[in-house]
Amino acid sequence: MQTPPHKDLSRPLDELHPNERLKHESRYLRGTLVQGLADPVTGSISADDTQLTKFFGFYQQDDREVREERRLAHLEPLYQFMVRVRLPGGVCTTAQWLALDAQARATANGTLRLTTRQTFQFHGVLKPNLRKHVQGIVAAGLDTIAACGDVNRNVICTANPLMSPAHAEATETAHRLSAHLMPRTGAYREILLEQPPAELPANEETLYGATYLPRKFKIAIAIPPQNDVDVYAHDLGFIAIVENERIVGYNVLVGGGMGMTHKIATTFPRLGTLVGFCRAEDVTAVAEHTMCIQRDHGDRGDRARARFKYTIEDLGTEWFCSELATRLGKPLEAPRPFHFESSGDRYGWQQGSDGRWHYTLFIENGRVSDTKERTLMSGLREIAAAHDGIFALTTNQNVTIAGVPEAQRPVIDALLHKHRIANEVGSTGLRRNSMACVAFPTCGLAMAESERYLPTLIDRIDVILREAGLEKDAISIRSSGCPNGCSRPYLAEIALVGKAPGKYNLYLGASANGDRLNSLYRENIGEEQILEALRPLFTSFATQRQPAESFGDFVIRSGAVKAMLAGRDFQR
């Protein structure tokens, strides 16, 4: 099969999306960022530079809450930056946690945000503090390179490398892939770190080239039976096949992704297609070649269809497998059997294979801050100071205090209670399996509230759940302020996707283990209608469910929605 001629890298720049020319002419992402950062008259950088800085892990945003107020006051919007860390596998040392915590209070808005892709996000970083902020992260032994932009993003992995040798191996693989696929441009070092230019070839990006990828590229590694990473939701998914506590290789999933545009049927979430198995020693090569296939064949004309999932959808998996085999020098092997149980986290204390303990702490929507009721940020700071080990971020926006010796457990418990942050016994299973993206007031894409709204909506849903006796059931609910799906809403048993302020599409019927998308149930509805829609479903689920049947499966069996079997049908 042929790539449609108007789309791929072989076409002249003029025929491609303007971002392609921008990248091409940016001198490997340098653009005019130096001048932009030095301009004291505006808190912003130029529109072109905002595209380029994504590759360095930061996004220009503005506080949308005060946009109108400032416009009337003849002031520009309150520009600020979101800065995202590159944190392969979600692992940081407690020393690094302390450094990032301090950085958040020094040069950001004083909170940390744990993301669905297992890393830290800072909000409210003002332009004059931007370099200082990034340099602070780098001083902690981390960086922000490629945390956003048209490149391979943070590589995620089933949480906590200390859980078992396989977890350690998978995390190590995440690090290796992230390092291997990292952009090489000297711009980051020169402009943001203010260090002398490194020795680089004239073509600074031997892997990416001057135009990088058509869009972002995401890799996830899952260790069955846990599918916490939602391995089907990424451009490239690796399912670890473990034998005798060792990873022998990975099943390969290609073409997953969440984002879509409301009402545009040619855009849709898609689950990765299982195309084979690769041996552990080949995983880097498979990742590189897969990414490069997308680099060469992805759609560079229409950014709404530039993700790898559309390349796979348009050209087919057979084409992909043969292309990969050619580049790899051998075909993938037949996929190995595996089984996923859940996409949620296991909360509370778990014992690892070496006998040490790990406490997974529920963090509502990943927001680490202090409130009157709970001093989460201070608490985690105190725990990090008391525990010389690691904090493992999960892809469900939670954190695992990892590697705690038996004797140390009471210390951690005491601190969790002191700060009133221990997992609440009283929380419903729904809340513990809830996830929201950031949305207002900083995200420029948000059409409706998400992080600031979901907790209060759950307060009301909880009442219905308790009435129906479902408070213990681990039903997943996710909300997203726009259809791009940062919280992976299309894989939740209940999903709310923003349409307009206070209005959401309600989706139901994803599987509990992340291998089936949900389906549209109600369109453009407000809170009362959401509750009205859920109430009878919960009531009948409570009375009519089959043993071990999940809510997502029930709504399909009961006929409320049809099972969504292919992404291309999602908006039809």
Place this chain on the structure above:
Amino acid sequence: MPALAVSSPLQSVPDGRSHEVAPWASAPFDPALAEEARRLIGRLDAGQRLWLSGYLAGSLGAAVAKAAPAAPAQPLVTILYGSHSGNGEQLAKRIGETLSSRGLSFVCLDMLDCRKNHLQEAQHLLVVVSTHGEGEPPDSAKPLYELLHSRKAPRLERVRYSVLALGDSSYAFYCETGRRFDAQLEQLGAQRLHDRVECDVDFQEAAGRWMDTVVESIAREHASSASIESLSPSAALAPASATIATAYTRKNPFQAEVLVNQRLTTRNSTKDVRHIELSIEGSGIHYEPGDALGVVPRNADEDVGAVLERLPFDAEAAVEVGSQPLALREALSQHFDIGLLTRPLLERYGAATQDAELVRLTSAGQEEDLQRYLRGRHLIDLLQDHPPTGLDVAAFAQTLRPLAPRLYSIASSLRATPGEVHLTVSHVAYQSHGRERHGVVSRSLALLTDEGATAPVYLQRNPAFHLPADPNAPILMIGPGTGVAPFRAFLAEREAQGLHGRTWLFFGDRSFWSDFLYQAEWLEWRKSGVLERIDVAFSRDAAQKVYVQQRIRERGREVYDWLENGAHVYVCGDAQAMAPDVERALLELIQEHRAVSAEQAEEYLMQLQRDRRYRKDVY
């Protein structure tokens, strides 16, 4: 009549600049000057042109008298003015008009342009001068002031003179400059024509009386100069005076409707600065960028009520205000300053009440105690601490000082926003001695939020702060805080005229995030090229405080290049700290980049001032 040659094309063609070219071709000017004059006249409205034709005709008497061999070789009267605000110039011109109307020749000079020979040749010297800061002369008066006090000072035995001193009694050195000019002229042998008159902020009446008296006595001495009188084109003057008479003034302000009252500083700012748009539709007010708008003050009812409660007088009791009887309540609302106390007020009040403590405070050597008492205290505090025992209402009223109008540099261009005046008003509000205090006018403006609310306003021209006549002259604008207002007017005007570049703004305030007045507009103008450069300094964003003068220093080389390329420098804003700091920065950079001595740098800057290329509107 030469005057008609100027006025006829202007009057017959209200707005057709091309039509004005023909008569100019034969005018006795060199082409560049003709062009400049034509452009200047082109910017005037009909009323202004009429006034100018009258003015020219009036001053022509002087010019002709000066030139005519039969007439005295020098004009009869030399009027010297020196002031920051334009009040001095305005008064000087009024004197000129009055002299013209009496057929007396005169020359009217900015002190900046006054040379030694002007003094030596003067017959009658009328000096109008204001006082600033700690009793200092205005910048434009400094060279003359220094000359008079130097060994180079001329002897002035032949000169008869009188001084009109302008001041503000809320300052310690009230009318000090006028006093010194008066004393020094006497020292140099000049004869006093009339005693010095000192005017407070409410100067119009006192100044008017002085003017009438001195003109009258000059006229009496020269009753015989009929030949000069015949030269006075009274026909041209009559309509000009009429125009002035009907214009809105402080006494007869225009009620301007508030169109917009928008806070410019954010909620979390330490300041409340408002952008206020007023409608002057139908007023005939025609202003130029650089002019100011006077806002007639009125004390807040609750403040007046509080003062009345402390007074043992009937609120309706009549008091005399400018020889008119008025109810005390009205007088306190409109005519008397019931705000901050001043030394003269305390002196008068102490003398009237015979209050031992006040007498002590205002006696010699008590400066520290006095200042401590004055700080932050208003009339209400004085009445509380020292009730007006033994005073009747008239005696009490005589201790008060007049309520001064507030002048705001206009922040808009008529060309860009016809029918509107925009002001940038900092609402002064603070706590002192347990009471909430507010700026009289800034509060009343800030409170004008209702639909249809109006503010009483009048135009205060400030020709010394107008844009350069040459649109190609680069302009360097230094305006931190609300001092940036006229520069918004400048850029709006230049944008409306389709001009690009050659503009450089220095702005500063406390915080970039909350106090960057008109930020979005500067950015737009920078993008479109109307504003070529902008440098900013925010004092509270970093550990180290940064002010505009620092930015000027940092850009010293470029600033100097601009000066060398003919830039006009405008400074607007705080007179106490900012303007002197900016001046120091300018002097330093001139010294450094011109590689000259401090004295030579001062001379360079002085020359800029004489060339009207260094202009200040500071307060």
